[in-house]
Amino acid sequence: MRLLTWNLAMMERSEEAPLQWGQVDTEAVVRQTVLDLKPDVVCFQELPGVVPFAETHDMIRANPRSHSGNLAVLVTHDLMATNPTFKTVTRTAVVVDFPEHNLSVANVHLAPGKAGADDRLHQLSMTLQAADNDNVIVIGDTNLRVGEDQALKRIGLSGDLPPKPTWDGYRNGFRGPKGQFRAYFTRALATSAIALADQEVIDRPTEAYEHRFHVSDHFPLLVTADRS
Numbered sequence: 001m002r003l004l005t006w007n008l009a010m011m012e013r014s015e016e017a018p019l020q021w022g023q024v025d026t027e028a029v030v031r032q033t034v035l036d037l038k039p040d041v042v043c044f045q046e047l048p049g050v051v052p053f054a055e056t057h058d059m060i061r062a063n064p065r066s067h068s069g070n071l072a073v074l075v076t077h078d079l080m081a082t083n084p085t086f087k088t089v090t091r092t093a094v095v096v097d098f099p100e101h102n103l104s105v106a107n108v109h110l111a112p113g114k115a116g117a118d119d120r121l122h123q124l125s126m127t128l129q130a131a132d133n134d135n136v137i138v139i140g141d142t143n144l145r146v147g148e149d150q151a152l153k154r155i156g157l158s159g160d161l162p163p164k165p166t167w168d169g170y171r172n173g174f175r176g177p178k179g180q181f182r183a184y185f186t187r188a189l190a191t192s193a194i195a196l197a198d199q200e201v202i203d204r205p206t207e208a209y210e211h212r213f214h215v216s217d218h219f220p221l222l223v224t225a226d227r228s
Contacts, residue, residue: 004039006220007141014174016213019031043107047143064088066109092123104131108140140191159189164201174197174217187221198224
């Protein structure tokens, strides 16, 4: 299973984008990214009440609002035909269960800030409890700091850091000077029976109107999951 996750920053305009760039243009970039990468599952965070369309995918009928924007999960038509079920976990996750595959995928947007470590761990524990089986992939904007990985192991989750930061304000001027730091907020984690591989941070800029810029302050992350 290939999974793509992307925090879309409320689909606002980057400080580096041309003035004529609008939400409809961002939607077009997101759609083309999904069509090009062909993920089985797409997890969006920080949507402004609008879910980008991709004709290759259907939307799971859950669109909860997190602490910032909405969550949404898209799955391919083939996966939708297997009749997945879903549930929301407070305001932090959408858990999609695929009974035919004995697998659950949780799209998360966890509590922000350095002081939110205990809240994040609690939210992850609740997410695991909500899944219908023990084979769980947790993916999305986790807001995790690198030092929190040991705590993840205590609740049965693990996952390597992506090969590059998924937030890099030095290379991505979406937020201007105030965004100049690097972090691995977007992550993929899994329980022990799931192997995560081939992580790719999609950090190519968009080019339009003689500008080079990114359509979100977070880079999307593409991951392949298989049974270990």
